[in-house]
Amino acid sequence: MALTAVVRIPTRALLRPWARLRDSALGWMEPVGGVEVSTQRFGSQRVLVEPASAAGVAVMTFKNPPVNSLSLELLTELVINLEKLENDKTFRGVVLTSDCPGIFSAGLDLTEICGRNPAHYAEYWKAVQEMWLRLYLSNLMLVAAINGACPAGGCLMSLTCDYRVMADNPKYAIGLNETLLGIVAPFWFKDTLVNTIGHRASERALQLGLLFPPTEALQVGMVDRLVPEDQVQSTALSVLAQWMAIPDHARQLTKNMMRKPTADGLLKKRDEDIQNFVSFISRDSIQKSLQMYLAKLRQKKG
Numbered sequence: 001m002a003l004t005a006v007v008r009i010p011t012r013a014l015l016r017p018w019a020r021l022r023d024s025a026l027g028w029m030e031p032v033g034g035v036e037v038s039t040q041r042f043g044s045q046r047v048l049v050e051p052a053s054a055a056g057v058a059v060m061t062f063k064n065p066p067v068n069s070l071s072l073e074l075l076t077e078l079v080i081n082l083e084k085l086e087n088d089k090t091f092r093g094v095v096l097t098s099d100c101p102g103i104f105s106a107g108l109d110l111t112e113i114c115g116r117n118p119a120h121y122a123e124y125w126k127a128v129q130e131m132w133l134r135l136y137l138s139n140l141m142l143v144a145a146i147n148g149a150c151p152a153g154g155c156l157m158s159l160t161c162d163y164r165v166m167a168d169n170p171k172y173a174i175g176l177n178e179t180l181l182g183i184v185a186p187f188w189f190k191d192t193l194v195n196t197i198g199h200r201a202s203e204r205a206l207q208l209g210l211l212f213p214p215t216e217a218l219q220v221g222m223v224d225r226l227v228p229e230d231q232v233q234s235t236a237l238s239v240l241a242q243w244m245a246i247p248d249h250a251r252q253l254t255k256n257m258m259r260k261p262t263a264d265g266l267l268k269k270r271d272e273d274i275q276n277f278v279s280f281i282s283r284d285s286i287q288k289s290l291q292m293y294l295a296k297l298r299q300k301k302g
């Protein structure tokens with residue numbers, strides 16, 4: 001259903017984005033002449049994008065049941081929808097969240113990296129790289145509303161955001177647990193973690209494949225705020241409202257200055273990284289480990 005409506009916001013608020021927060025805090029909602037802001041919901045099968053009630057903000061919800069694993073389709077849809085938001089200059093901030101109860105994302109889709117051929121592994125890894133590069137370097141303000149379990153690739157995705165709000169439920173955990181599967185987090189996963197929680201904490205977390213419950217994740221700096229489960233999205237939106245008070249150009253240049261050197265590490269050797277991934281993941285021993293891990297996951301229910 002197309003929810004096509006147009007809200008007008010004053011040009012002065014667009015020129016001085018930080019004024020919007022103040023204006024709306026003063027109760028300004030009058031549609032006056034200015035730039036058109038689309039309030040149309042869009043998205044695709046696995047990624048829903050809805051404008052939030054605050055101007056310039058969208059909520060991107062992943063809906064790839066049962067566990068929001070990052071399949072090739074989900075990764076592709078994510079990047080396309082992010083690009084749409086970036087091209088629509090009315091959007092300045094996005095909350096990333098999940099439609100799967102109790103799960104933000106189970107990380108990379110193990111069925112994409114297990115029992116397939118090298119060409120498929122290469123295509124898939126390119127899509128994983130693309131997701132990371134697009135999110136990590138996005139000019140938009142990104143806030144992760146982590147409303148459930150967030151292992152491995154799910155954690156990576158949340159680490160690309162500018163801020164993480166997590167549900168304070170001890171059943172959920174977040175971390176880069178690759179070593180528990182007998183695989184290795186690549187250097188750019190590692191760099192993203194180091195940039196967030198520092199070198200020593202990352203080394204320990206990566207070697208042990210630690211999955212942190214919310215309280216520990218907050219202590220180590222992997223997430224920025226814990227809130228009751230039913231407040232994760234509303235808190236993420238209010239965090240975005242605070243970030244919106246900063247002039248975009250200054251914030252974007254600062255973000256780029258902080259992140260570009262890390263992203264360049266991958267940009268300079270994308271093909272080599274794909275080749276490394278394909279040869280690593282194709283090893284018999286690695287395939288056996290992954291098959292065993294998948295079998296354990298599937299047996300859990302039986």
Ligand SMILES: CCCCCCCCCCC/C=C/C(=O)SCCNC(=O)CCNC(=O)[C@H](O)C(C)(C)COP(=O)(O)OP(=O)(O)OC[C@H]1O[C@@H](n2cnc3c(N)ncnc32)[C@H](O)[C@@H]1OP(=O)(O)O
Nearest residue numbers: 069106107108109110111149151152153184277280297298
């Ligand atoms: C020299 C250096 C070179 C380096 C080269 C690179 C090396 C490779 C790098 C690869 C990096 C990998 C990153 C990853 O993200 S790997 C994925 C890791 N993910 C996990 O470990 C999470 C696994 N899942 C879970 O722990 C639980 O499912 C979860 C807590 C998320 C939810 O639990 P719940 O009990 O609610 O649900 P189930 O476990 O019953 O799962 C339901 C069904 O979903 C299937 N499932 C779960 N996770 C995945 C997944 N990641 N991919 C695919 N499928 C998944 C699960 O099997 C169930 O399926 P069935 O219904 O068919 O049984």
